[in-house]
Amino acid sequence: MTLPPFEPRRSAEGGRVGRVAGVGQTTSQEFRVVLDGDRYLAVDDLVVVRTEVPEAGTVSTYGIVTESEATYEGATFDSDVHRIGDGGFQPAERVRSARVAVTRVDPEIWVAAGPGEVVERARGLDRQRALYVDTIDPQKRLAVGVGRDGDEIEIDLDYFDGTKGGHMSISGVSGVATKTTFAFFFLRMLTGLPNLDPRATANLRALVFNVKGEDLLWLDRPSTKFSEEDAATWQRLGVEPTSFRLATPSRDGRGGSRPRDLGAGSGPTVAYWAPPAKASRDAVLPDVSGRQEGIEAFYWTPEEFIKEGLLQFVFTDASDQRNQIPFVEERVRTQLQRWMQPVEGEPGAVTLVDPSGAVHSAQGEVIRDMDSLVTVLGMLLEPEGDDSDGHPHPAWAGRVQPGTISAFMRRLQSASSDLRLGRLVRAGVSRRIDRSAATVTVVAIQAMHDLAQRFVVGALLQETFREKELTGQSHPLSVVVLDELNKYAPREGASPLKEMLVDIAQRGRSLGVLLIGAQQSASRVAPDVLENASIRVAGRLDAAESERAEFGWMLPSTKARARLLKPGTMVLSQPAVPVPVVFSFPRVPWATRRDEVRPEGDPFKGL
Amino acid sequence: MAKLYLESWAPGFGSPVEADQSLPPSEVDVDPTVEVTGAWEPLPGLDDGARSIAFVDGIRRIDARLTLFDDDDPANGPIPGVCASYAVGATVWHREDTPYSTFEHVTVRRLAVLGRGRIEQVPHVPGLDYLTEATEGEDDAQLTAHVQTRMRQAEGACATDLAREGHFVVADGPINEFAPHQVIGYVKTHHRSYLAPPEAACVGRLRPGERTPLFRINPLGKFQRYSWYVRLATVPFGHAWSGVVRCESAFALGREEARVVADRTAAILPRVAPPLHIDPRAPQNLVPIAALEKHLRHQLGDAALVERALRAALHAQTTLPAPRPEATRR
Incomplete structure (x- = not known):
C-alpha cells in the first residue's frame, strides 16, 4: 500500500486549445476537438465550447476528454511513416485530436456543439460548471x-x-x-x-x-x-x-x-x-x-451476550442457514433472554432461572464463558441420564428433531473453542x-x-x-x-x-x-x-x-x-x-x- | 438569345483526352554523343546534396459539360463547352537537418471553355471564379486540350518560380520551358524510343541509381534539350524497360550543369519512388508527386458541390451577361 511520490500535474493554462472537428457529426453526447499546434488535451481534461444556436442564443457545452488521438493526415499506408519521418519526401500533417464526452449543456438545450467552434480548456468557473461543482452547496463540497x-x-x-x-x-x-x-x-x-x-x-x-x-x-x-x-x-x-x-x-x-x-x-x-x-x-x-x-x-460478558442476542452472529456461515439451525438458535436466544438472572458477586456472569419457578436440569449452573454456556445449554437440550428421562426441555427445544438439536450443539461447541469465540465472551467487568x-x-x-x-x-x-x-x-x-x-x-x-x-x-x-x-x-x-x-x-x-x-x-x-x-x-x-x-x-x-x-x-x- | 445549358450526363463521360506526352513530329533527331562518344555504359548517379527539391505537378477536372444554344438562331445547333478546374503546385522536399516536405505554390483555377469561338460568359457562380475562354474547336477533345494547355502553362510558371527561388525542380511531364533553370522534366511513359539499338541496349542494363549518358533531342530544331534515362527500381518479372523513366533538361542549362542534375536525379529519384504495392503507377509515380496530386484534388473542392453550384447559377440566368473585355479569346 505504499504510495509513490505525489505528483499532481502542473495546472495547464486555460484558453483556446482547438476547434470542434468537422468531419463526421458532432452530437449532444460527444464531439471531437482538432487541437491547435501549440496546445494539448489529455484524457480527463475538461473543456468548454460555446455555440451560437438559432433562437436559443449562446449555448455552452462542457465536456471531459475521454480519448486522445493523433494521425498523419496524408498517409495511406503504415509504411508511409518512414517516407514521412525518415526520408521526409512525403508531405503529411500531424493532426492531434481529442474525443470529448459532454457532461453538461448550459442552458439545458441539448444541441450538438457546432463544428469549427473554438474549444477552450475549462478553468475557474467553467471548470466548476463542467463538474457541476456550482450546483453543490459550498458547505457540502468535500475535497477528496x-x-x-x-x-x-x-x-x-x-x-x-x-x-x-x-x-x-x-x-x-x-x-x-x-x-x-x-x-x-x-x-x-x-x-x-x-x-x-x-x-x-x-x-x-x-x-x-x-x-x-x-x-x-x-x-x-x-x-x-x-x-x-x-x-x-x-x-x-x-x-x-x-x-x-x-x-x-x-x-x-x-x-x-x-x-x-x-x-x-x-x-x-x-x-x-x-x-x-x-x-x-x-x-x-x-x-x-x-x-x-x-x-x-x-470482550462481552455472558450477560451482554445474551441481552444483545449475539447468539445469532455465531451462526453466520451460509451453510448454517440451510437446515433448521436458525429456528433452534432463535428459540434458544429468546429463552436465554427470558431465563437469564445475574449472579451475586460475579459481575457479568448469569444463571438460568425458569420464570415459572420450576426447577430445571441446569438449575444453579453459572454461565461465565462460552464453555459454560455450552454446558448449560447441553443440559437443557441434550440431557443425559435420568434428570429428565433424556428428553430435552420442551420450552427450549420445541418439537425440533433431535438430530437438528445435536447439529446446533455441535456447531455451538466448535464455535466456542478458545481459537474462535472462547476469548470474546467472559465474565468480569464490562469491556x-x-x-x-x-x-x-x-x-x-x-x-x-x-x-x-x-x-x-x-x-x-x-x-x-x-x-x-x-x-x-x-x-x-x-x-x-x-x-x-x-x-x-x-x-x-x-x-x-x-x-x-x-x-x-x-x-x-x-x-x-x-x-x-x-x-x-x-x-x-x-x-x-x-x-x-x-x-x-x-x-x-x-x-x-x-x-x-x-x-x-x-x-x-x-x-x-x-x-x-x-x-x-x-x-x-x-x-x-x-x-x-x-x-x-x-x-x-x-x-x-x-x-x-x-x-x-x-x-x-x-x- | 443564346443560352447555356448544363449537360445532364456526368462530366466523366465523353472522350478522355490524352493531349499530352505526344511530341511534335519534327522531334526525331537525337545526338547520342554529347556526353560520351564511344559505346554507352550505365553511369552511376551522385547525390550532391541539393538543399531542396520541388516536385511540380498539376491536375484537372471537368466539372460540367455545357451546351450553348442560340434560341434566336436554332439552325446554328448546339455549341459545346466545358467547365473545368485545375490545380498546380509543388511538394517541396527540404533536405537539411531533419528532412520534411511541404506543399507550396498551390493555385486553383477554374475555367469555362466554349467552342466555335463563342465569347459568351458563364454567369457568376458564387464562391467559384470561372473565367470564360473561347476556342475554335468544337469537340470534347479540343475543349479538354485547351484546359490541358492552360494547366501545363500554369505548371511551367510554377516550376520557373520555384527554380528562381533556388529549388531544384522536378516537373511532371516533358519540359515546356527552355530557359537555363534547374528544372528537369520527368517523363513516366515511353511512347517512343529516342535511341538507336546500340544505345537503347544500355537502358536495359541500367541498375537502380544509374543513368544513361546524356543525349540531345532535336539538335538542330527549336526545342533543343538534354535527356537521359534513369532506372528507379528493379521490377520483378518486368521487361528491360520497366522501372525506367526519362528525364529532360533545357539545352540552355549547359552540358556540365546538365550532367550534374542528371547525376542527381539518378541518385535521388529511386529513393522517392514508391514500392510497387502502394501505388498502381509504381515505381514511376513518385511519392511526393502522388501526395501532391491527392492534395491538389482535395483543393479542387467537392465535385458534386461544384456541379450543383454551377447548375444553380445557370438555372438562375435570364440573359447571359455581356462578354467581359479581358476575357475574350486568347
Missing part, C-alpha cells in the same frame, strides 16, 4: 483530491451524509488500489475540512475493522513516507496534515473519555481495540503483535468497545478466525444500528468502514450478517449509519448493498472485473485505464456528476504500515 488538471475534485457530501444519498463503495485490487488508505483520507477530510456543514461532521464516529495485517494500528504515528509536497497538497485542500490523535477510553462510565494530550494540534482521535490474547486469562491483554501500548482489549471514545474506533480482528471476525462485525454493526434506531436521530453520523465486504455480504447465500448489511444499506441512510465498503471484486458483493452506495470509487481494477456490469458507470475509456491506475489515483462516480472523474489523493501523514512509522524524537515531528 486533485484532478488531472491539478485542481480540486469535490464530492457532494449530500450524497454521503444521507441528505440525498448515502454510503460509499470502494473497489480495486489488493495492494495497489489503496482502498483503505483512501477511506481514511476521506474520513480525515470529512472531519477536517473547515467549509463543511458542522451538522454533518460534528461528533462524527467511525467504526473500522482491521481485517488484514496490522496496517490500521498506526493512525496516530507519523509516517516516514510523507513529504513536503504531500503536506502542500493537504494545505491546498484545506486540511492540516496531522495524524489521528490517540484517545484513551475511560473505564469509569461510558463516553467520558478524553483524547490523551499529544501536544500541538487538534483533529480527529483514534482508539484501538483488540480481542484478549489467549494466554491473558486474568490480565486481559490485547491480542496484537505489532504494538501493545494504546490498545484496549474487549465492551466504547465507540464514543474516539472519532475513529479501530477494531483489530485480523488475528481471529473467520467465524469470530463475522461475530464481532455482526455484534458491533447491530449495536451501532440499534442505537440509531432507538434515538431516531441521524446526527451525529455514524460511519462504518468494512474491508472485504464480499466476505460479510456475499452475493450468494443468506446470513444474519448479510441481512444486517443489506438493512444498513437500505435504511442506514436515513438513520445516519453510513457504510464505506471496500472489496476487490464488486461482482461478489450482494447487489442490494452495492446498489445503495451513492458514491463509488475505484482504484486499479482487475481487467476482467472492470468489464462486469458493476462497473457500468465507467466510460469505456475509463474502464480501459482502470487497469493501469497508479496507487493513489482513483476513479470517482457520484450522482451529481454524470461522468466518472479520475483524481489523485496525496499520501497520508500517518503510517499505513509498521515499517513506515517514524521513530519517536524525530526532528521532523509535527511537520
Whole structure:
C-alpha cells in the first residue's frame, strides 16, 4: 500500500486549445476537438465550447476528454511513416485530436456543439460548471483530491451524509488500489475540512475493522513516507496534515473519555481495540503483535451476550442457514433472554432461572464463558441420564428433531473453542468497545478466525444500528468502514450478517449509519448493498472485473485505464456528476504500515 | 438569345483526352554523343546534396459539360463547352537537418471553355471564379486540350518560380520551358524510343541509381534539350524497360550543369519512388508527386458541390451577361 511520490500535474493554462472537428457529426453526447499546434488535451481534461444556436442564443457545452488521438493526415499506408519521418519526401500533417464526452449543456438545450467552434480548456468557473461543482452547496463540497488538471475534485457530501444519498463503495485490487488508505483520507477530510456543514461532521464516529495485517494500528504515528509536497497538497485542500490523535477510553462510565494530550494540534482521535490474547486469562491483554501500548482489549460478558442476542452472529456461515439451525438458535436466544438472572458477586456472569419457578436440569449452573454456556445449554437440550428421562426441555427445544438439536450443539461447541469465540465472551467487568471514545474506533480482528471476525462485525454493526434506531436521530453520523465486504455480504447465500448489511444499506441512510465498503471484486458483493452506495470509487481494477456490469458507470475509456491506475489515483462516480472523474489523493501523514512509522524524537515531528 | 445549358450526363463521360506526352513530329533527331562518344555504359548517379527539391505537378477536372444554344438562331445547333478546374503546385522536399516536405505554390483555377469561338460568359457562380475562354474547336477533345494547355502553362510558371527561388525542380511531364533553370522534366511513359539499338541496349542494363549518358533531342530544331534515362527500381518479372523513366533538361542549362542534375536525379529519384504495392503507377509515380496530386484534388473542392453550384447559377440566368473585355479569346 505504499504510495509513490505525489505528483499532481502542473495546472495547464486555460484558453483556446482547438476547434470542434468537422468531419463526421458532432452530437449532444460527444464531439471531437482538432487541437491547435501549440496546445494539448489529455484524457480527463475538461473543456468548454460555446455555440451560437438559432433562437436559443449562446449555448455552452462542457465536456471531459475521454480519448486522445493523433494521425498523419496524408498517409495511406503504415509504411508511409518512414517516407514521412525518415526520408521526409512525403508531405503529411500531424493532426492531434481529442474525443470529448459532454457532461453538461448550459442552458439545458441539448444541441450538438457546432463544428469549427473554438474549444477552450475549462478553468475557474467553467471548470466548476463542467463538474457541476456550482450546483453543490459550498458547505457540502468535500475535497477528496486533485484532478488531472491539478485542481480540486469535490464530492457532494449530500450524497454521503444521507441528505440525498448515502454510503460509499470502494473497489480495486489488493495492494495497489489503496482502498483503505483512501477511506481514511476521506474520513480525515470529512472531519477536517473547515467549509463543511458542522451538522454533518460534528461528533462524527467511525467504526473500522482491521481485517488484514496490522496496517490500521498506526493512525496516530507519523509516517516516514510523507513529504513536503504531500503536506502542500493537504494545505491546498484545506486540511492540516496531522495524524489521528490517540484517545484513551475511560473505564469509569461510558463516553467520558478524553483524547490523551499529544501536544500541538487538534483533529480527529483514534482508539484501538483488540480481542484478549489467549494466554491473558486474568490480565486481559490485547491480542496484537505489532504494538501493545494504546490498545484496549474487549470482550462481552455472558450477560451482554445474551441481552444483545449475539447468539445469532455465531451462526453466520451460509451453510448454517440451510437446515433448521436458525429456528433452534432463535428459540434458544429468546429463552436465554427470558431465563437469564445475574449472579451475586460475579459481575457479568448469569444463571438460568425458569420464570415459572420450576426447577430445571441446569438449575444453579453459572454461565461465565462460552464453555459454560455450552454446558448449560447441553443440559437443557441434550440431557443425559435420568434428570429428565433424556428428553430435552420442551420450552427450549420445541418439537425440533433431535438430530437438528445435536447439529446446533455441535456447531455451538466448535464455535466456542478458545481459537474462535472462547476469548470474546467472559465474565468480569464490562469491556465492551466504547465507540464514543474516539472519532475513529479501530477494531483489530485480523488475528481471529473467520467465524469470530463475522461475530464481532455482526455484534458491533447491530449495536451501532440499534442505537440509531432507538434515538431516531441521524446526527451525529455514524460511519462504518468494512474491508472485504464480499466476505460479510456475499452475493450468494443468506446470513444474519448479510441481512444486517443489506438493512444498513437500505435504511442506514436515513438513520445516519453510513457504510464505506471496500472489496476487490464488486461482482461478489450482494447487489442490494452495492446498489445503495451513492458514491463509488475505484482504484486499479482487475481487467476482467472492470468489464462486469458493476462497473457500468465507467466510460469505456475509463474502464480501459482502470487497469493501469497508479496507487493513489482513483476513479470517482457520484450522482451529481454524470461522468466518472479520475483524481489523485496525496499520501497520508500517518503510517499505513509498521515499517513506515517514524521513530519517536524525530526532528521532523509535527511537520 | 443564346443560352447555356448544363449537360445532364456526368462530366466523366465523353472522350478522355490524352493531349499530352505526344511530341511534335519534327522531334526525331537525337545526338547520342554529347556526353560520351564511344559505346554507352550505365553511369552511376551522385547525390550532391541539393538543399531542396520541388516536385511540380498539376491536375484537372471537368466539372460540367455545357451546351450553348442560340434560341434566336436554332439552325446554328448546339455549341459545346466545358467547365473545368485545375490545380498546380509543388511538394517541396527540404533536405537539411531533419528532412520534411511541404506543399507550396498551390493555385486553383477554374475555367469555362466554349467552342466555335463563342465569347459568351458563364454567369457568376458564387464562391467559384470561372473565367470564360473561347476556342475554335468544337469537340470534347479540343475543349479538354485547351484546359490541358492552360494547366501545363500554369505548371511551367510554377516550376520557373520555384527554380528562381533556388529549388531544384522536378516537373511532371516533358519540359515546356527552355530557359537555363534547374528544372528537369520527368517523363513516366515511353511512347517512343529516342535511341538507336546500340544505345537503347544500355537502358536495359541500367541498375537502380544509374543513368544513361546524356543525349540531345532535336539538335538542330527549336526545342533543343538534354535527356537521359534513369532506372528507379528493379521490377520483378518486368521487361528491360520497366522501372525506367526519362528525364529532360533545357539545352540552355549547359552540358556540365546538365550532367550534374542528371547525376542527381539518378541518385535521388529511386529513393522517392514508391514500392510497387502502394501505388498502381509504381515505381514511376513518385511519392511526393502522388501526395501532391491527392492534395491538389482535395483543393479542387467537392465535385458534386461544384456541379450543383454551377447548375444553380445557370438555372438562375435570364440573359447571359455581356462578354467581359479581358476575357475574350486568347
